[in-house]
Amino acid sequence: MADIMESIEKIKVLLADDHVIVREGTKEMVERQPDMKVVAEASDGVEAVELARIYRPDVIVMDIAMPNMNGIEATKQIKKFLPTTAVLILTAYDSDQYIMALLEAGAAGYLLKNVRGNQLIDAIRAVFSGESILQPSTTRRVIDHLKTKAVKLDEESPASTLTEREMEVLKLAAKGVSNRDIAEQLFVSNRTVQTHLSNIFKKLAVASRTEAILYGLKRGWFYMEELP
Structure with a gap:
């Protein structure tokens, strides 16, 4: 059974957050999943871009407010050279302004840091498979914003x-x-x-x-x- 589990192609996850305790907690949850592995951790946006180039992750769990480069600009740069990598935003900021900017930058989903661990894990699997993680009301606001x-x-x-x-x-x-x-x-x-x-x-x-x-x-x- 162990050999079978090792042969499963795991979802490669990069964590980008300037708070060590958040990264450690998220990493622990992700690494407990048989179909996921954390390939790298970044403490700011610049490092996130650099590590994305090196490790080419399937999913990046990204915060917005980080030193040196914020999550919006980091997402924009990463999507230029890794267009099929899914960026999942995990943040404390619940703002239409941030949501619009991040989705236009190429983020696949947006979660607040008060979500439960199982919700985050489900969201990582969802964006990996091409789904979007947004509330229907949020999606409608984004679409209305972009219609113009x-x-x-x-x-x-x-x-x-x-x-x-x-x-x-x-x-x-x-x-x-x-x-x-x-x-x-x-x-x-x-x-x-x-x-x-x-x-x-x-x-x-x-x-x-x-x-x-x-x-x-x-x-x-x-x-x-x-x-x-």
């Missing part, structure tokens, strides 16, 4: 980037429909939906639903008014 920024880019039309079925899946995802419900609506298997989302993420060089939705919104591929 939608710009039609003729050189990159949806048809030249995604297939018709992939666009259909993306629009349903934008409505907040779960993978299971998307599968039911399109009369396909859940695995097929996951494959479509995976292909969408690869084509758009993103790591989560939220990033894919924002990508389409910014280019005017669809508008939320069209998605009742």
